Amino acid sequence: MTVESQVNSIENDIFSTLGDVTIPQAPPEFRSGFIGIIGRPNVGKSTLMNYLVGQKIAITSPVAQTTRNRLRGILTTPEAQMIFVDTPGIHKPHHQLGEVLVQNAKIAIESVDVVLFVVDGTSACGAGDRYIFELLYRSQTPVILGLNKIDGQPPNPEKIDESYIQLTENTPWQTVKFSAKTGEGLPHLQQILIENLAPGPYYYPPDLVTDQPERFIMGELIREQILLLTREEVPHSVAIAIDKVEETPSLTRVIATINVERDSQKGILIGKGGSMLKSVGSAAREQIQKLIAGKVYLELFVKVQPKWRHSRIRLAELGYRVEE
Incomplete structure (x- = not known):
């Protein structure tokens, strides 16, 4: 191209x-x-x-x-x-x-x-x-x-x-x-x-700060908390899928799946008595509330997808494609 x-x-x-x-x-x-x-x-x-x-x-x-x-x-x-x-x-x-x-x-x-x-x-x-x-x-x-x-x-x-x-x-x-x-x-x-830029038009409305949909940024904010809270134990094996976003005048309900490669990583993410997943969810919910300027209910699930980083099919399903 x-x-x-x-x-x-x-x-x-x-x-x-x-x-x-x-x-x-x-x-x-x-x-x-x-x-x-x-x-x-x-x-x-x-x-x-x-x-x-x-x-x-x-x-x-x-x-x-x-x-x-x-x-x-x-x-x-x-x-x-x-x-x-x-x-x-x-x-x-x-x-x-x-x-x-x-x-x-x-x-x-x-x-x-x-x-x-x-x-x-x-x-x-x-x-x-x-x-x-x-x-x-x-x-x-x-x-x-x-x-x-x-x-x-x-x-x-x-x-x-x-x-x-x-x-x-x-x-x-x-x-x-x-x-x-x-x-x-x-x-x-x-x-x-x-x-260093040439004369040109507005490509976007002047008040816009990104062209990415909210669902994408929600997934990234969840992944950020996993990076921060699990450090080197899990981070690069994680991919987030936003399964559902339901909006009402008073609440936005977000359901997301955290995909990992091994059962051991799933155990780390859930933590003892669900403690790690609760910590990730609480911190991510605060960030998402800032994004949408409203109250958020966030529900997280963890799913094992063996070797997803090595599979083009799995990568495509999770939104990772070679740009054209």
């Missing part, structure tokens, strides 16, 4: 999703476009997008490889509309799910207008960063290098910074230092991103 056809596909998705919603005409000199956030796992891509759009739409955790889907966050200012595409961290895949996620991240590089290559500014450039650099260097898409986590840099970070400067010295790439946690440097980053 060519870049042009990919862009047309994205635009078709947008307008079919928005339906009859009226999008205003952009003022003169208005800029717009898609910005791919690319980088290794756990460099702060999702935290960055959440901060920029001003709302939590992407889950975050200390566990690497948290993001699984290409999630769009939308920031509209008087000058521009920036559609951020948060991608899975690019890493060496160990199963079918990993291959799908990395392939989707690579496709994103060629289907956006600008790439923001995010690196961890608390450590020197490594092999993973150099691998992504080679992918981006061969691409025709403009790239901005972003050194994140400057709030955690040592007192004299010159050696760390220099390792990335040397990496990009033969490129036209701009470099920006910032902290997605504190917001330091983000106004400057935002301005550089706008300058």
Whole structure:
């Protein structure tokens, strides 16, 4: 698929999703476009997008490889509309799910207008960063290098910074230092991103912050709590299916299934006397209530799906497909 056809596909998705919603005409000199956030796992891509759009739409955790889907966050200012595409961290895949996620991240590089290559500014450039650099260097898409986590840099970070400067010295790439946690440097980053976008229309209504349906974000908020509460015991073997959402004027009832690969993982998730499942459900319910601004009843079930990460059929059933 060519870049042009990919862009047309994205635009078709947008307008079919928005339906009859009226999008205003952009003022003169208005800029717009898609910005791919690319980088290794756990460099702060999702935290960055959440901060920029001003709302939590992407889950975050200390566990690497948290993001699984290409999630769009939308920031509209008087000058521009920036559609951020948060991608899975690019890493060496160990199963079918990993291959799908990395392939989707690579496709994103060629289907956006600008790439923001995010690196961890608390450590020197490594092999993973150099691998992504080679992918981006061969691409025709403009790239901005972003050194994140400057709030955690040592007192004299010159050696760390220099390792990335040397990496990009033969490129036209701009470099920006910032902290997605504190917001330091983000106004400057935002301005550089706008300058790299071409004049264009509103793709979305100005008050929209994501194009993802609520059901998807509900599932991600449940998965986030599992990542936070179970740490390394279970996280990457989990997929969430939202089975039913029933809305009344006073309550939203959500029924969801947590899919795992082994009986032992099911036992960990349920916990003694159902304690872990109750903790996950309680924390996720609080986050979902913030999302929908209303009262939520959340019911969770746990189901064993052996080796689902290795099966294309199971991956498709759970919503993981190679983007086209």
